[in-house]
Structures are given as structure tokens and as C-alpha cells.
Amino acid sequence: MMTIYPKGVRVFGPKENAPSFVKGQIIITPSELFDWLKANPDLLNDYKGIKQLRLTLMERKDGTGLNVSVDTYKPKNDNDKDLPW
Secondary structure: OOOOOOOEEEEEEEEEEEEEOOOEEEEEOOHHHHHHHHHHHHHOOOOOEEOOOOOOEOOOOOOOOEEEEEEEOOOOOHHOOOOOO
């Protein structure tokens, strides 16, 4: 499965002098994200009649920071829709 990174969403680890409870920063560029969402409507999930984009926050493979990717999991049946994974 290919990893999909949403355009307009950038994730950064905490700054060197940040307190321990700060885990990072997320910067969203709305116009870039909205254009990307319009071009990729199949990546949206439906939850109780509302369209949502599910994202997964993870550590980069090289351990140098954080990434955010699109969670492309689709439930096999309606009973799986409310599962948190």
C-alpha cells in the first residue's frame, strides 16, 4: 500500500527549548488542503453522514521527526465503521 501525504498539512517536531509536554507543531495551509481534498474526494470517509479526512501521525522512518499521512482504511462492512482502528 502506498503512503499518501495530504498537501497543505505539515508536521514538525518540538523546538529544542520546548517544554516536554509539547510534542510538535502542525501547520495547515487551508487553500492548498482544500484544493487537494477537491481533487481526492475518494480519500474522505463518511462518519454518521459527515465527510472526514482521517490522518495518522507517525515518526519518520529515519527518526528525525514526524509525518502525517492519510489513513486509507475502509471498513469491510457497516459493523466495522465505529471501530477506532
